[in-house]
Amino acid sequence: MLTTEAIVEMAVRICDSERIDSLTIRRLASELGVGPMTLYSYFRSKEEILDGVADHVLGNFQVPEVEGHDAAETIRSLAHALLGMMRRHPSVVYLMASRTTTSAKSMKGAMDDVIGCLRAAGFDDDAAVRVYAALMIYALGFASYQLPRQWGLGGDEAAELRRQRTHFYASLPRDEFPNLVDLSPMVTTMASDEQFEFGLDALVAGLRSTVGGPLT
Structure with a gap:
């Protein structure tokens, strides 16, 4: 039985194994064994399907639990979790590098919850947002560099x-x-996990000297 979940899961599969550009209504319909017009009964456009992909991947991001909310360990755990998500779903690398989303579920899982985790670790409001941005940009940049290497x-x-x-x-x-x-x-x-750890060490050291707070 065709459902919105089945359509999104197939879209994620196509985007993960190839690229977002490979996802077309005709291609998606063919993989699902239905006519292209059938998909318009569930989604109004390809953009809505891509929002569904973002919901599926980013919205299901799980913030790691850190005992004692240690700030440095929180940063490291979040960085590893973000990179792991991007490795499992390369589609999110293409999505975040090519478009923005206003999807509530995606913003909740991989944005609001992560910022909340940083606030719980002791960062003030400004620092929590800046550390979040630094982590997301670092993980996304490394994932996009490693993906073809x-x-x-x-x-x-x-x-x-x-x-x-x-x-x-x-x-x-x-x-x-x-x-x-x-x-x-x-x-x-340069595309190895050892390099990721090297850069993460440098990031934590840099944040310690710039935002301080719970890292001092």
């Missing part, structure tokens, strides 16, 4: 991709690319 992930397949990429950098003309050739093994770590 699968050698940054773990596992045997990623290790082989990393070996190939290292060889690519090392094979460049050294007189033109001396730094990439010399540092080829390290350059391939």
Whole structure:
């Protein structure tokens, strides 16, 4: 039986496996085994379907529980949770990089609840908003960088991709690319989880010196 939930779940599947541009009414209808006009009985436009995708992904974001509301640990836990959501659903990376949404459910799950978590950790109103923005921008930027650079992930397949990429950098003309050739093994770590942790450490240190509050 066709439902709004089934339509949104298929839309999420298409956007996650490909790109938002791949999602069309005709493509979605074909995957669901119905005619394109049938979808207009549930959604008035593709934009409404994309709002449904945002609701499904962002609205279901779960704020991690942090014992004692430790501020630094809260920041780290939120950063990992946001990155995890973006890895599971690359569609949200495309959505947030290409459009805005006024969907109530998406704003509640991945925005209001996160800001509330930061306020509960002791940040004042201004700092909670600024820390939220810093976390979202960092996680989104890293996720969008890592997405096409699968050698940054773990596992045997990623290790082989990393070996190939290292060889690519090392094979460049050294007189033109001396730094990439010399540092080829390290350059391939820029999309790795280790790099994410490095940047997160720097972010926490920077926030400690700028917003202070519970981080001091």
